[in-house]
Amino acid sequence: MAMEGSTLLCVPLVAKTVEQMAADMAAAKAAGADLVEIRVDHLSTFRPREDLEFLLKGRPLPAIVTYRPKWEGGEYEGDDNRRFEALRIAMDLGAEYVDIELKVAEEFVRLISGKKPENFKLIVSSHNYQSTPSSEELGSLVARIQAVGADIVKIVTTAVDIVDVTRMLQVIVHCQEKQVPVIGLVMGERGMIFRLLCPKFGGYLTFGSLDVGKESAPGQPTISDLLNVYNIRKITADTKVYGIIGKPVGHSKGPILHNAAFKSVGLNAVYVPLLVDDLANFLSAYSSPDFAGFSCTIPHKEAAVRCCDEVDPIAKSIGAVNTIIRRPADGKLVGYNTDYIGAISAIEDGIRGSRAKDAAVSPLAGKLFVVIGAGGAGKALAYGAKEKGARIVIANRTYERARELANLIGGRALTLAELESFHPEEGMILANTTSIGMHPNVIDTPLSKQALRSYAVVFDAVYTPKVTRLLREAEESGAAVVSGLEMFIRQAMGQFELFTGLAAPESLMRNIISRL
Structure with missing residues (x-):
């Protein structure tokens, strides 16, 4: 009983x-x-x-x-x-x-x-x-x-x-x-x-x-x-509640990762999936201090910028927030972006072929960096690559969205159809930031295998499945590939540190991801 x-x-x-x-x-x-x-x-x-x-x-x-x-x-x-x-x-x-x-x-x-x-x-x-x-x-x-x-x-x-x-x-x-x-x-x-x-x-x-x-x-x-x-x-x-806000969220590995990390440091907290249709309504309804912080994923990253009381300058420049913290002192919502560091460092290390983090010049400098998608993650990658000295091209299904981001970042805009025949030079870098190819639509890919031949490195933000059709075909075409899992783990470590003020248990988190 x-x-x-x-x-x-x-x-x-x-x-x-x-x-x-x-x-x-x-x-x-x-x-x-x-x-x-x-x-x-x-x-x-x-x-x-x-x-x-x-x-x-x-x-x-x-x-x-x-x-x-x-x-x-x-x-x-x-x-x-x-x-x-x-x-x-x-x-x-x-x-x-x-x-x-x-x-x-x-x-x-x-x-x-x-x-x-x-x-x-x-x-x-x-x-x-x-x-x-x-x-x-x-x-x-x-x-x-x-x-x-x-x-x-x-x-x-x-x-x-x-x-x-x-x-x-x-x-x-x-x-x-x-x-x-x-x-x-x-x-x-x-x-x-x-x-x-x-x-x-x-x-x-x-x-x-x-x-x-x-x-x-x-x-x-x-x-x-x-x-x-x-x-x-x-x-x-007394348990503090954290969670992932998105639509969909059922695929997210965030609960497995963050709950194990919370447990490892003895934190009385739980991390839950939050299927949210309207972000502003959700944040207004769940305004208790017990709801202490959120990860924010597709399609809410841009809306999160408007919904936060304060936004970190980098996140504001990107125009997307993937982490929201309720500040204990005054209950205000503060927005951050850990996608940008997670993705860019993963791609840099993918180019270097190791996890060396201290090279003075980024291997992205001077490279043509093609971003597929003009949403929150697309903005984060475009901003991050631009900061590292790359030349940016934005490709999107709708040209208007691509042009909007390209103008903002200082780059070129293409439609996805135009990207098929776009190969001005060899050794380009491709980053897919859309959900194309995500489970259950695993046979989908944003770019044909033939078009992948011009790329030296291909990154896919999708990590369910671990190896997407895009990554498989890029590897078959001779490109180095960087999995979305690597971006995921790095941005999650950044989020953990924002949530808790503690260093993320990296080896534990990597071990969990390797078993998923």
């Missing part, structure tokens, strides 16, 4: 057979779960007394038994009487919890009236697969669920925007203050932050699937990620 101030980790069991469910229950115990949810509606055949006896007898973990109907997002299509009877049997067989939907809770509460075992808890749940209601509506929903006789309130909503999550966080905090046990969940990728931060705000439990593909709801992380990537057992009310 939940201890004061702790959040339980629950693994949903969604197998089609009771034998597989029993095996999954043992696996959940081994994986570190506190309890399981037995989703009997997922069983292809279900004999209530026999199967529940088999699953509950000698179970290795406490269990929630749920028989979710189709009309509340489950698999069961029969009548409620059979369902109620199965849940009553589960209660009689010693299940610690039964979950019943608010719509039919009154009827079920009448059925079990006076028969509840001493340690049994009834979870009354409400699921909204469309949206997250207003704070007022959520508050009245809590009251209705309590009034019907719930021991534990369960409210599940869907995040249309990451800002929706703040309303559910308020509900959890309010219930915590009133000592009302509440399970709150926000479905979908935009709701992931809620699942990860449950222990910080006092949620009764959070769900983690046994494996990818065994989720019981959209946006559910695995228990392995909750424990090993996010170190969820260490998250408390």
Whole structure:
């Protein structure tokens, strides 16, 4: 049972057979779960007394038994009487919890009236697969669920925007203050932050699937990620929150890297993925000092310049921010750019063929440096290469964007189509800063193999996959290649130092990246 101030980790069991469910229950115990949810509606055949006896007898973990109907997002299509009877049997067989939907809770509460075992808890749940209601509506929903006789309130909503999550966080905090046990969940990728931060705000439990593909709801992380990537057992009310703001963010290796780095220096902090549609709205909604800093990726780097209270002069010149710090003294947001140092130093070392950092003259000096993309990362690379004495060409799908950046930086503009036949000299350097070729679109490439012959060095900011089609074909064409992973690790080290004021654990971070 939940201890004061702790959040339980629950693994949903969604197998089609009771034998597989029993095996999954043992696996959940081994994986570190506190309890399981037995989703009997997922069983292809279900004999209530026999199967529940088999699953509950000698179970290795406490269990929630749920028989979710189709009309509340489950698999069961029969009548409620059979369902109620199965849940009553589960209660009689010693299940610690039964979950019943608010719509039919009154009827079920009448059925079990006076028969509840001493340690049994009834979870009354409400699921909204469309949206997250207003704070007022959520508050009245809590009251209705309590009034019907719930021991534990369960409210599940869907995040249309990451800002929706703040309303559910308020509900959890309010219930915590009133000592009302509440399970709150926000479905979908935009709701992931809620699942990860449950222990910080006092949620009764959070769900983690046994494996990818065994989720019981959209946006559910695995228990392995909750424990090993996010170190969820260490998250408390005082934990500082950092994260990566982007769209998409699911591909980011940032959480693996930064959480391990935080752990290695003993910092009480967690780094989470933040799927953000509108940056200004997000920063306004998550304005608490606990949200201490953010990495900023595509497509928000330029908007971040406008959203920060202060911007570092280099980031301002570039016109893009990839790191936002909430200054502890006054809560103001300060923007920086670590992309530029990360990428340029990686390309320089790629040219030198080693990690020597102290050459007086940059190997970029005098070289023709072609940047594909005119967004935040494109600006950072163009600015950085220009500073090192390179001659700059900007190529972009839309010529207007290319010309805008070329004028700003003092360079030439081309369309991507024109770049195909652009080879004024040998030994050029190419840097792709767009998301072309990023997983899952791994067969895409910004430039044909034939056009790559004029380049001595090719850099790709995309690092999922590690070797993109662009890098593979550049290498086959005889160019030296520099992976986006190298830029990623260097800019991440810069971010870590801004986040913490401590030197980044470079060898640890490189070791993690090499294993990804």
